[in-house]
Amino acid sequence: MARATTTTSGELVLRCQQQERTAQAEFYKKYRQDVARTLYKVLGPDSDLEDALQDVFVEVFRSIDKFKGQSKITTWLYRVSVNVALQKLRRRKRRPEGYASAPKEELPDHETPMRALQRKESARLVYGILDTIAPKKRTVFILSEIFGMSAKEISEVVETNPLTVRTRLHYARKEFFKKALASDIPIALGAFDGDLAEPEA
Structure with missing residues (x-):
């Protein structure tokens, strides 16, 4: 996953556990794209991607005290992201029509x-x-x-x-x-x- 600063993941987690706001902002910036990628792959092109993303980080900062370092922080983030996605899938009765809200992408150089x-x-x-x-x-x-x-x-x-x-x-x-x-x-x-x-x- 991305490395946004020279701060190690362990140090960043410790600061987040101490409820340091600047650390939470740094953590969000560091892992936002990876969490969004996970949610997009599990949920598919869905209009509530941003809501799901916010739900993940609310849960992350609410429960980060429970992270004891027994697994990689990325594995723990996958777990939280997948749990949020599962909750969304269970609540979703049917896929909304249209895919206009799907994340944008640039074409690879070789792709027409x-x-x-x-x-x-x-x-x-x-x-x-x-x-x-x-x-x-x-x-x-x-x-x-x-x-x-x-x-x-x-x-x-x-x-x-x-x-x-x-x-x-x-x-x-x-x-x-x-x-x-x-x-x-x-x-x-x-x-x-x-x-x-x-x-x-």
């Missing part, structure tokens, strides 16, 4: 506007399917297929054992690809990573 449009449409179709999958299965699927995490890494984020992660992932993959085939949608998840990963700073 047509290719970018096709990639965005592919991402829209992917999230259309993901919206039909139960939140816990959807989350492990995204952490595995898009973030590239191992079952052990995912288990640390979602706070369950690796066997449960593998079970959820097995059924999530089965459900996802069955629905993709039934919808006659060609799916190559790696092709969407750039589109899913870069919320606007």
